[in-house]
Amino acid sequence: MSSINFMEKLLDGVEVEWKALGDVTSLRRGRVMSKEYLADNAGDYPVYSSQTANNGEIGSIDTFDFDGEYISWTTDGANAGTVFYRKGKFSVTNVCGLISINDEKKINYKFLFYWLTTQAQKHVYSGMGNPKLMSHQVEKIPTPIPCPENPKKSLEIQAEIVRILDAFTELTTELTTELTTELTTRKKQYNYYRDQLLSFEEGEVEWKTLGEVANFSNGKGHEKDIVEGGKYIVVNSKFISTDGKVSKYSDNQLCPLFVDDILIVMSDLPNGKALSKTFIVDKDEKYTLNQRIGAISAKNKGALLPKFLHYFLNRTPQLTKYDNGADQTNLRKDQILGIQIPTIPIEEQKRRVAILEKFDALTNSITEGLPREIELRQKQYEYYRDLLLRFPKPETMSTPNV
Numbered sequence: 001m002s003s004i005n006f007m008e009k010l011l012d013g014v015e016v017e018w019k020a021l022g023d024v025t026s027l028r029r030g031r032v033m034s035k036e037y038l039a040d041n042a043g044d045y046p047v048y049s050s051q052t053a054n055n056g057e058i059g060s061i062d063t064f065d066f067d068g069e070y071i072s073w074t075t076d077g078a079n080a081g082t083v084f085y086r087k088g089k090f091s092v093t094n095v096c097g098l099i100s101i102n103d104e105k106k107i108n109y110k111f112l113f114y115w116l117t118t119q120a121q122k123h124v125y126s127g128m129g130n131p132k133l134m135s136h137q138v139e140k141i142p143t144p145i146p147c148p149e150n151p152k153k154s155l156e157i158q159a160e161i162v163r164i165l166d167a168f169t170e171l172t173t174e175l176t177t178e179l180t181t182e183l184t185t186r187k188k189q190y191n192y193y194r195d196q197l198l199s200f201e202e203g204e205v206e207w208k209t210l211g212e213v214a215n216f217s218n219g220k221g222h223e224k225d226i227v228e229g230g231k232y233i234v235v236n237s238k239f240i241s242t243d244g245k246v247s248k249y250s251d252n253q254l255c256p257l258f259v260d261d262i263l264i265v266m267s268d269l270p271n272g273k274a275l276s277k278t279f280i281v282d283k284d285e286k287y288t289l290n291q292r293i294g295a296i297s298a299k300n301k302g303a304l305l306p307k308f309l310h311y312f313l314n315r316t317p318q319l320t321k322y323d324n325g326a327d328q329t330n331l332r333k334d335q336i337l338g339i340q341i342p343t344i345p346i347e348e349q350k351r352r353v354a355i356l357e358k359f360d361a362l363t364n365s366i367t368e369g370l371p372r373e374i375e376l377r378q379k380q381y382e383y384y385r386d387l388l389l390r391f392p393k394p395e396t397m398s399t400p401n402v
Contacts (some may be wrong), residue, residue, distance in 0.1 A: 014157070016150045016391050017148040021116075022139025024107060025099050029075070029135070030092030031065070031231065050074045050095040054080050064089035069109040071099040073120055073133060080131040081121035085113040097135060105151050107143075111158035114165050115143065118389055144391040160390055172381040176374055184372040190359040197352045198312050198340050210313075211337035213304050214296050217255070218266075218333070219289035226251040236290040237265045241274035256291035260306035264313060267292040267329040270324070275329055276319035280310040294336055304341075308349040311356050312341065 039400045043062025051058060056072070070086045076095045092098055099106050099116075119141050124133045147154040210216070218386060222234045230249030233239065238246045239264060257263070261281040268275035281287060289295055296313070298304040313319075323329045362370075 004026050004246065014147045014153075015149065017107040017145045018142050019145060020139060020251075021099075021141040021143045024103070024143060024145070025101050025112075025139075025140060026351045027135045028100075029138070030094050030096045030098065030213060032094045033061075033091070037061075045089050045091065047091045047093065048084065048086070048096055049070055050077050050079055054077050056084055058093070063091070064245065065091040066098065066335070070098075071109065071113050071116060073116070073138065076130065076132055078131065079123040079278070081133045083113060083116045083120050085110060087123065095289075097133075097138060099138075100195045105155065106145065106148075108158040108162060110162040110166070110285055112143070114162065114385065115389055117141070118386055121336050146391070159165050164318050164383055164388060168381055168384055172377055175377050178369050178376065179374045183374070186362055187371065190362070191357060194311070194356060197355060200344075205344055207340045208343055209337060210339040210341055211344075213300070213341055214262075214298050214309065215293045216333060216337055217287075217289075219291045219295065220251070220254045221291045222248075222250050222254060222288065225254065228249055232288040233286060233398045234290050235263050235287050235293055237274050237293065240265050240277050240293070241281045244279070250288055252287075253288040255295070256288040257289055257295060258284050258297070262296040262306060262310045262313060263289065264294045264296060264336065266336070268329050269330070270323065270327060272287065272323070272329075273324055275331070276313065276315050277315040280306060292330070294333070295330075296336075303343075303346065304344060305349040305353060307353045307357075309341070311353065313339070322336040 030048075038047065038059040038061060041061040041063070043060055045060055045062070046057045047058040047059050047061055049058040051057075052074075056074075066086075067367065068087070072084045072086050072092055074080050074082045074095065075097050079216045086098075098230040099112070101109060101112065120138070121132060123137045123141060124282050125129050125137065126132075145154060146157045202305070219235070222236075224250050226234065227250060230251045232253050233244075234248045234250050236248065239248070257283055263275045263279045263281065267278050296309070298306050298309060316339065319331060322331060322335065
């Protein structure tokens with residue numbers, strides 16, 4: 001039986017009442033807790049904040065502000081609108097909102113949680129460049145209550161939907177975990193072979209500095225030139241660190257780039273993963289180079305294959321060693337040009353690049369291999385979740401009482 005038919009049978013002849021979330025719940029915010037406060041009051045009770053990693057937990061303290069079932073949401077920043085189900089003793093920071101149900105004989109917490117995972121981010125406001133989802137927006141979210149005249153049956157319907165979604169969630173998490181573990185293993189395997197292919201014994205090859213075999217130039221600031229849907233992609237650290245998934249655009253090509261130019265991140269936060277990460281240009285007249293990104297071009301492509309140089313420079317220990325784990329790292333031009341580059345025959349460079357490209361396709365491609373499979377599993381879960389939470393839309397709905 002399809003999910004649509006199942007829902008039709010489950011809700012057959014059942015009235016669905018729509019309420020503004022603020023009419024059936026109470027909303028509040030957490031409190032400010034600094035890193036120093038967390039360190040000085042360390043304990044066993046989790047503190048949740050705006051991050052999504054680690055289930056939103058940023059630390060634990062020796063007291064708790066809440067005890068029971070709740071729903072939290074992130075109010076500010078890139079993760080605004082992210083919703084979590086909470087149960088037990090815990091606290092939340094000021095960038096978290098907290099939802100408590102006014103009458104648990106009418107609404108199931110897990111049911112409401114699943115509903116809000118499909119709705120909350122639709123109400124995020126991104127004005128002034130800082131996404132927000134504040135209480136006055138959350139309280140207006142339309143919320144379905146099946147069979148409102150029969151609370152017992154209503155809770156039974158909600159519980160059945162929760163049971164199915166819990167099972168979907170568990171299965172999806174299990175499959176995604178297995179795929180992620182496999183991907184991690186593949187990446188470790190890739191890194192091992194990459195290191196083997198790009199390592200050379202002392203005396204095996206001749207070494208030259210990057211300055212001897214390549215040219216270098218710095219980018220320029222594009223902050224005032226960013227436009228929606230501009231002609232050129234602005235290559236910044238975010239673009240490189242996300243393998244081109246996050247882009248900004250400009251109509252002004254302040255720093256033109258050309259095919260086979262190798263772009264390298266020169267600045268990153270302590271223990272960051274972007275420092276010395278590289279990107280190789282695939283097309284003329286497509287990109288413009290931002291500040292704190294270096295552009296490297298081989299002086300003689302017949303002797304030094306640009307793709308070989310791209311792989312060799314990518315996250316090279318010769319540059320990542322400058323990250324001291326405490327301060328922001330800003331690589332200097334002389335540090336980059338001082339990198340030692342092995343000189344090996346061009347045919348050998350091509351052979352090694354061909355092997356590395358095959359590993360790349362297996363581990364890093366967004367359209368091939370395991371990353372694509374993980375994405376499809378998540379989309380499949382969201383599809384069935386949305387089907388299970390499909391209710392007849394209200395013709396009218398009152399605003400929440402204040």
